Amino acid sequence: METSSLHWIDIAIIIASIIMALGVGFYFSRNQNSTDTYFAAGGNIPSWAVGMSMFATIISSVTFLAYPGNAYAGNWILLVQGLMVPLVLVCLIGFIVPLYRRVIRLSTYEYFERRFGPLARLYSSFAFVLEHFSKMGTILYLLALAMAMFVGGMDIRWVIIIIGAVVIVMTFFGGMEAIIWMDVIQGFLLIIGGLLAVGMLFYLTDGGPAEIFRIAGEYKKIDFGPYDMDLTHLTFLVMVLNGIFYALQKYGTDQSIVQRYLTARDDRSAKRASYLGIFLSVPTWALFMFVGTCLFAYYHINSGILPKGIKSDEVFPYFISTEMPVGITGLILAALIAGAISSIDADINCISAIVVEDYYGRFRKTATDRQKMRVGRWAVVITGLGAIACALLYVAWGGEGVLGTLFGLYAILSAGIVGIFLLGLFSRRANWQGLYIGIAAAIVFTAYAVLTSTHYGDDRMLLDLGSWNFTHHKYMLGVYSHIIVLVVGYVASLFFKTPLADKELTIYGYLEEKRKENK
Known part of the structure; x- marks a missing residue:
């Protein structure tokens, strides 16, 4: 040019x-x-400034x-991911923000x-x-x-x-x-x-x-x-699914956003800031x-x-x-x-x-x-x-091949972070033994997907399994890894007898508190 x-x-x-x-x-x-x-x-920090900071970071x-x-x-298909953010988080922000401000x-x-x-x-x-x-x-x-x-x-x-x-x-x-x-x-x-x-x-x-x-x-x-409904190429459905987990990952597990919850003066200000950023x-x-x-x-x-x-x-x-x-x-x-x-x-x-x-x-x-x-x-x-x-x-x-390779390494080594968050949030029965099995399953699956696909590096396929190759769009990999951690982690937890998690570390503590307030 x-x-x-x-x-x-x-x-x-x-x-x-x-x-x-x-x-x-x-x-x-x-x-x-x-x-x-x-x-x-x-x-x-005032809530409006925290919200602007969240916005500028994203x-x-x-x-x-x-x-x-x-x-x-x-x-405008890429915008679908962003449209999922308010739809997913309008209700969850009210719980996520005070949880982090109280627990960490x-x-x-x-x-x-x-x-x-x-x-x-x-x-x-x-x-x-x-x-x-x-x-x-x-x-x-x-x-x-x-x-x-x-x-x-x-x-x-x-x-x-x-x-x-x-x-x-x-x-x-x-x-x-x-x-x-x-x-x-x-x-x-x-x-x-x-x-x-x-x-x-x-x-x-x-x-x-x-x-x-x-x-x-x-x-x-x-x-x-x-x-x-085809998941092998970029479609509205792919972006909806990707956007749901993007929203949860960004506002539920990303240090750059969660750390800003802590900069606000109180829970109410932090929630207002989050809504403003969204x-x-x-x-x-x-x-x-x-x-x-x-x-x-x-x-x-x-x-x-x-x-x-x-x-x-x-x-x-x-x-x-x-x-x-x-x-x-x-x-x-x-x-x-x-x-x-x-x-x-x-x-x-x-x-x-x-x-x-x-x-x-x-x-x-x-x-x-x-x-x-x-x-x-x-x-x-x-x-x-x-x-x-x-x-x-x-x-x-050369940027493109390197970016793809790094994305592949990240995908393998960080599989299922949102799955961990959701498992901890919604299940008191989930335990560390089950979670680690879920993480291991997600890492194995993600490694398989990266090695049998050309989405994550150059055009070379490192492992060709023929009809067993991973052919879905690369945005689906994160979706699958989070779901695997969530499902496998929960099911595996049922095989280990451990005390129920502290209610205050899950959404159930929040719901119980709300019920008491409404009485």
Whole structure:
């Protein structure tokens, strides 16, 4: 794809946004005197700010680039996953939030230990760390590729190093408080960036919004199909099933979200923040899908101006670099960078919290809070450097195959995390013996699926079993692994006679409390 040089005004806007991120980190550094403030902001953040932070963390720069590209090439089927989030969580948030605020000190996976023992905690926390290292590297890599589209001759490795260093410095000094308030700013930037793009497309498209909607209707661009029951390719049903477990995974087991529950002032504020994060995310996902639809209409009318061979994910960056006026381009690129920072800083802080709580604190029980703070800050630096290294490996080895391989490894080593959560939440009879059998079954199944499929690496199939190969869409793998842990774990638990779990660690304690309140 052709590249162009940015105007100095656009460059100034981008630099200003990066300096602002560093400034926020240094400003809040004066408050970081304990692990409670460093990792949970002292539990004193307003609910609206916590909600904006959740929103900004979920809406990363991947959304900024991938959603318009997918909507341009196809339809809105990926949005189905997001639509499942409010449907699944409207009722569950009221229970999940107070449960975590009551049961854990800092780590999400402390709950897993209280239900199923230390191995469940270590397994799930390790899975989170593995997944989010891959995620951080992916975000940095994709951001660098996007920036290279705007400036000819730019070495994407320097983009990775510079943005990674900014995030490390901000997170190291400012802790969770700086992250949340920076996320608030970055959340607004993301929304403004999407709205500016739609506004410019409305203005530049001959016939305006009416023509865009006419073309979208004619080519079925605002659609969620195909609607058949086939699970071997991407369908509405696949995305519904995937979306249900995505919602449960994100809001029920993901440290980057659960840790934010702890930053709110009380249970009610934390629940309000969660609802705000959910209901901001869905319209924003739809907004960036609509950007892709508008791009399709614009380039359908102006079909001769797109470079030959351009990929769908490159169309939005190309439009920004060639059609956006000076200043607006800088704002949108600042929003793109903001999306990357808001996801990576949260992941770095959360992994640091896990290192301190799930590993260092476990093996050094006499450690003082000051010692934990020191370890936490070093964990921030090491995690950030690891994310940079991961992104640089993508550059060195070629992104797509590496991403697929890493996804496969993560899928095998972290099978069924949501299944663990649901088993602990809904069954007092479930025990650690049954759970470990369920996890083992899920790992075996996931390894089989990865080895007999071409979805998770390059086109080579590592193990060809003919008609026994795993042929379902890759999004179904997570669904199956969670269900296997849930079902096998429960059934296996019935063979081991153990006391019922504490009612307060399950949904039944919450329901009993509600019944008492209503009397």
